[in-house]
Amino acid sequence: GDSVTQMEGPVTLSEEAFLTINCTYTATGYPSLFWYVQYPGEGLQLLLKATKADDKGSNKGFEATYRKETTSFHLEKGSVQVSDSAVYFCALRHSGYSTLTFGKGTMLLVSP
């Protein structure tokens, strides 16, 4: 079945550092890929998405590129802020379905 693997956290960075959170997936066909973010005490919210190979999703300075050849969708940000501290989830939606398969989440902690 489909699965998503994320790097384990927590990822601890200083403000203005470069961020990469790795995400790889296993799925047949051509899934859509997503990054969701969960701020402390809140539900998840969509951060960005990509629906086909080589698409780049971007939002709030975060980017991720759908790489079919490496089955990856790594999340990057050039300069993190304290307010980016949250848990980040990579997810996929299999073609033709509405349900999502989530990774285990990666906690990001940014210190001033």
Add this chain to the structure above:
Amino acid sequence: DADVTQTPRNRITKTGKRIMLECSQTKGHDRMYWYRQDPGLGLRLIYYSFDVKDINKGEISDGYSVSRQAQAKFSLSLESAIPNQTALYFCATSDQGYTDTQYFGPGTRLTVL
């Protein structure tokens, strides 16, 4: 007002009790979902509904049941709660099209003693 609301936000109960978690949405979406979140396990799908008459089991439906009372309301029940159902529960909604974005409620923290 929030688009997706969940009640209660926190609940402590005892083993064997029946518990209902409620979800309401004002987004007008047809599709609704229930997930549970456990530390280190991410989110796992319990049940989902594509309309009032369409209910489907997710990855971990054992021990749970659901009711779709209306387009806007989707309830999750634990008929006889057990301690390993202690978790954070999220409701989510999405549109019928393939825009794919799921909108999550704030969550219900359930503790079963």
